[in-house]
Amino acid sequence: MASKLHQLQSKAVAASQFVAKHGCVYYKQLLEQNKQYIQNPPTVEKCSELSKQLFYTRLASIPGRYESFWKEMDAVKQLWKRKDELRVEDAGIAALFGLELYAWFCVGEIVGRGFTFTGYYV
Known part of the structure; x- marks a missing residue:
């Protein structure tokens, strides 16, 4: 566990050094590219x-x-x-739409709780 903490800490230090080194240049470049919106x-x-x-x-x-x-x-x-005339493509689109709804509501709720499952004892 300590080695993982040390790895995470070293990655965080490396990331902060990268941001400190290149952040100002990126910020100025971003503002220059989007100056029409300022x-x-x-x-x-x-x-x-x-x-x-x-x-x-x-x-x-x-x-x-x-x-x-x-x-x-x-x-x-x-x-x-006209559900009797339903094609496979339309059924596939409906299934993907249902899956997307599931992801937005259920999985989004799980992510919002910090990836915890309430009501389940594992």
Whole structure:
């Protein structure tokens, strides 16, 4: 156990040395590549204005997303009505979608709890 702790500590030291050596260059390069997104002057007022713009823009997009949702639901209803004509590809897509839902909800919950399983005694 002590040797693993020592290995982890040495890796952490190596990583922090790498960041200390190359972090500033990476930071400047990142800012240079994305300077079109930087607002000048960088003040608290400007940040507040941008956050309000983002909030109200997202709020204004709700009706369009709501309409898209109901179009998708209508497509699912049509597929369900014609379930006798269901192809293997459509069934595969539905299975992958179900697997993705499982991953987002169940596995995400497990990861959020720090990879602990509640209710199980192992």
